[in-house]
Amino acid sequence: MPKDMDKIVALCKRRGFIFQDSEIYGGLNGFWDYGPLGTDLKRNVRNVWWEDMIGRHDPLDPPENAPASFHMVGVETTIIMHPQVWKVSGHYDLFVDKMVDCKECKARFRADHVNVAVLVANFPDDPSAGKQAIACESFMPDAATGMGLSNSKAKKLDQALLAFGKDKSSKPVGDVVVMSYLDFLVRQEAEGQNLKASCPTCGGELTTPRDFNLMFKTIIGALGTEEDAAYLRPETAQGIFVNFKNVCDSSRVKLPLGICQVGKSFRNEITPRNFTFRSREFEQMEIEFFCHPSESPKWYDYWRARRYQWYQDLGIAKENLILREHHKDELAHYSCGTADIEYAFPFMSAGEYGELEGVAHRGDFDLRSHMEGKLKNENGELVVELDAKGQPRHRGSGKDLSYFDDSTRERFIPHVIEPSAGADRATLAFICEAYAEDEAPDDKGNMQVRTLMRFHPRLAPVKAAVFPLVKKDGQPEKAKEIYRALKNAGIAVQYDEQAAIGKRYRRQDEIGTPWCITVDPETMSEGTVTIRDRDSLEQVRIPAGEVVDEISRRLRG
RNA sequence: GCGGGAGUAACUCAGUUGGUAGAGUGUCUGCCUUCCAAGCAGAAUGUCGCCGGUUCGAGUCCGGUCUCCCGCUCCA
Numbered sequence: 241m242p243k244d245m246d247k248i249v250a251l252c253k254r255r256g257f258i259f260q261d262s263e264i265y266g267g268l269n270g271f272w273d274y275g276p277l278g279t280d281l282k283r284n285v286r287n288v289w290w291e292d293m294i295g296r297h298d299p300l301d302p303p304e305n306a307p308a309s310f311h312m313v314g315v316e317t318t319i320i321m322h323p324q325v326w327k328v329s330g331h332y333d334l335f336v337d338k339m340v341d342c343k344e345c346k347a348r349f350r351a352d353h354v355n356v357a358v359l360v361a362n363f364p365d366d367p368s369a370g371k372q373a374i375a376c377e378s379f380m381p382d383a384a385t386g387m388g389l390s391n392s393k394a395k396k397l398d399q400a401l402l403a404f405g406k407d408k409s410s411k412p413v414g415d416v417v418v419m420s421y422l423d424f425l426v427r428q429e430a431e432g433q434n435l436k437a438s439c440p441t442c443g444g445e446l447t448t449p450r451d452f453n454l455m456f457k458t459i460i461g462a463l464g465t466e467e468d469a470a471y472l473r474p475e476t477a478q479g480i481f482v483n484f485k486n487v488c489d490s491s492r493v494k495l496p497l498g499i500c501q502v503g504k505s506f507r508n509e510i511t512p513r514n515f516t517f518r519s520r521e522f523e524q525m526e527i528e529f530f531c532h533p534s535e536s537p538k539w540y541d542y543w544r545a546r547r548y549q550w551y552q553d554l555g556i557a558k559e560n561l562i563l564r565e566h567h568k569d570e571l572a573h574y575s576c577g578t579a580d581i582e583y584a585f586p587f588m589s590a591g592e593y594g595e596l597e598g599v600a601h602r603g604d605f606d607l608r609s610h611m612e613g614k615l616k617n618e619n620g621e622l623v624v625e626l627d628a629k630g631q632p633r634h635r636g637s638g639k640d641l642s643y644f645d646d647s648t649r650e651r652f653i654p655h656v657i658e659p660s661a662g663a664d665r666a667t668l669a670f671i672c673e674a675y676a677e678d679e680a681p682d683d684k685g686n687m688q689v690r691t692l693m694r695f696h697p698r699l700a701p702v703k704a705a706v707f708p709l710v711k712k713d714g715q716p717e718k719a720k721e722i723y724r725a726l727k728n729a730g731i732a733v734q735y736d737e738q739a740a741i742g743k744r745y746r747r748q749d750e751i752g753t754p755w756c757i758t759v760d761p762e763t764m765s766e767g768t769v770t771i772r773d774r775d776s777l778e779q780v781r782i783p784a785g786e787v788v789d790e791i792s793r794r795l796r797g
Numbered sequence: 798g799c800g801g802g803a804g805u806a807a808c809u810c811a812g813u814u815g816g817u818a819g820a821g822u823g824u825c826u827g828c829c830u831u832c833c834a835a836g837c838a839g840a841a842u843g844u845c846g847c848c849g850g851u852u853c854g855a856g857u858c859c860g861g862u863c864u865c866c867c868g869c870u871c872c873a
Contacts, residue, residue, distance in 0.1 A: 710830045742833035
C-alpha cells in the first residue's frame with residue numbers, strides 16, 4: 241500500500257519536523273525550515289554520516305570490501321568563493337541555460353535541446369544557383385531511436401524541396417542538416433536568412449532564447465557593483481577541490497584520501513516541488529575521494545556499494561532503494577561513470593525513484609580544471625576550452641595540483657570518486673520510510689489505527705521517554721530520577737506524566753521514539769522498570785539502575 | 798513559466814441564495830489511577846492566505862498576488 245504523502249507532510253508540521261519557510265508571510269517557494277524534532281533528526285542524519293564516513297573510519301587497515309586502506313578527513317569551506325571557481329568548474333556557463341518558450345502552447349525547452357533539421361537545396365545541373373537553406377523543421381531528439389524527426393515533418397521538407405524547384409529548369413537536390421536551435425539561430429544570423437524554427441510539439445512561434453541563471457547571485461562589498469558579483473555555491477564539492485593541495489600539505493595524509501564536507505548549497509531550481517525534495521537552499525554531504533588513476537574503477541565500485549548499503553543500514557528497505565547506473569548519453573561530459581542511489585518516494589509514481597545521492601567517477605576533470613582552466617570534451621578528450629583569441633575561455637589557477645607518491649616516486653593528477661548525498665533528501669527519505677500505520681489494541685482490546693515513525697534508533701530525534709504509570713505513590717519522583725540519569729548520559733529523552741499511559745505511548749510512537757520506560761508499582765517494591773519497544777510493543781523488565789546502560793547498549797546496536 | 802485543483806483554529810475539514818464563523822482531533826487545567834489514544838469536567842485558540850474592489854454588509858461575488866497539490870516543462 242503506497243504511503244500518503246499528504247499525511248506525512250501533515251505529521252511533519254503537526255509534530256514540528258518541517259515547516260514551510262516564512263510561513264506567516266505566505267511562504268517562500270522552494271525553502272523549508274526544520275522544527276525542533278526535524279532539526280534533531282536532520283542533525284542525526286548529518287552526524288551519523290560524519291561518524292560513519294570519518295569519525296569511525298580506521299585508516300590503518302582496509303575496511304570491509306575496500307581495495308586498500310585509506311584516509312578520510314573533513315573540511316568546512318565557505319558558501320561564497322572566488323567567482324573564478326565557478327567559471328572554471330563549468331557552472332557559470334552551464335548554469336546559465338538558454339531557454340525558449342512556445343508562445344502558442346507555452347511549452348518551455350532548453351534551447352540546446354531543441355533540434356532543427358534544415359533543408360539545404362542546390363541544383364547539381366546549375367552550379368551558379370548556389371546552395372540555399374529553404375525550409376526547416378524543429379524536433380526533440382528521441383532518446384530511444386536517436387531519430388526524432390517524424391515522418392510527417394520529413395515529408396514537409398520533401399514538399400518544400402519540390403515547391404522550391406517548381407519554376408526552375410533543373411531538379412533540386414536537398415541535404416538535411418541537423419543542428420541545435422542555438423546553432424540554427426547563429427547560422428540564420430550569419431547567412432542573413434530568415435527561416436523560422438517553430439515549436440517542436442505544436443508548431444507555434446518560439447521566443448528568442450532567454451537566460452536562466454541557476455546560480456544565486458550576490459554582491460561582495462557594501463558598495464559592490466555588478467563588477468563585484470559573486471555566487472552562492474551550487475555545490476560544496478568545489479570547496480574541497482580548491483583545498484586539495486592545502487589538505488595534502490598540512491594533514492600528514494596520503495592517497496587514497498577522502499575529503500568530506502557537509503554544508504548548504506543553493507540552486508535556482510526552475511520548479512521547486514515535492515515538499516523538501518527539490519529545494520532552492522539545501523544541504524549536501526559530499527565526499528571527494530582522491531586516488532591513483534589506475535585504481536579508480538575499483539574505488540568507484542567500492543563507494544557505490546558502500547553508500548548504497550549505508551541507507552539500508554539506517555532502515556531504508558532494499559525494495560524501496562535502487563542503485564541506478566547512468567546510461568552513457570546521460571553522463572556529464574567529464575564523467576566516466578555515475579550511479580544514482582534512488583528512493584521510491586511516496587510522491588513519485590509507481591516504478592519511479594528520486595535521487596538521494598550520486599556517486600560519480602569524475603576522473604581528473606576537477607583538479608585539471610583548477611590547474612589549466614575550464615575544460616571541454618573534444619572527441620572524448622578533455623581539453624582547455626579556448627576563446628576566439630585562442631586564450632583559455634576561463635583561466636585556471638595555474639597552481640600544480642598533482643600528487644607526488646613518495647613510495648613509488650610517481651607524480652600524477654589524482655582521479656576523483658564523488659559520493660554526493662543530499663542531507664535534506666536523505667532526511668525526507670528516512671521520514672517517508674519511517675512513516676507507518678498499524679493496528680494496536682486500546683484499553684478495551686479493540687484494535688485501533690496507530691500512526692508511528694519507525695526511525696532507526698541512531699536517527700530518532702528522541703531516543704527514550706520516561707513515564708510514571710500514575711501520578712502518585714512516588715512514581716513521578718522515581719521516573720524523573722531515571723529521566724535525569726539518561727539526560728546526563730547525553731541521551732535525548734523526554735519525560736511525560738500527562739494523560740493515560742496508552743496515550744503517552746502513542747504520542748511517542750508518532751515522533752518515532754524507540755523506547756519508553758515506565759515506572760509502576762513494581763518499581764517501588766522490586767526496583768525494576770519496563771522498557772517498551774515502539775515496533776513490537778513488547779515490554780521487558782530491567783532494574784531501574786541499569787536503564788542508562790541498557791539504552792546506551794541498544795543505541796550502539 | 799503554462800493548464801487544472803486548493804488555501805477557514807496546531808491538524809483534518811464543514812460553512813446553505815452574500816447577514817460579522819463551527820465540528821472532530823490535538824493542546825492545556827482539574828478529577829480518575831488504569832500498561833497501549835476515544836472515562837468525566839472545564840479552558841484557550843481564528844483580522845476565514847494576503848491586497849484591493851463591488852455592497853448597508855464579503856469566508857461566500859470580482860480583480861490582483863502569494864503558497865501548496867496534480868499535469869506539462871525543467872531537474873549541469
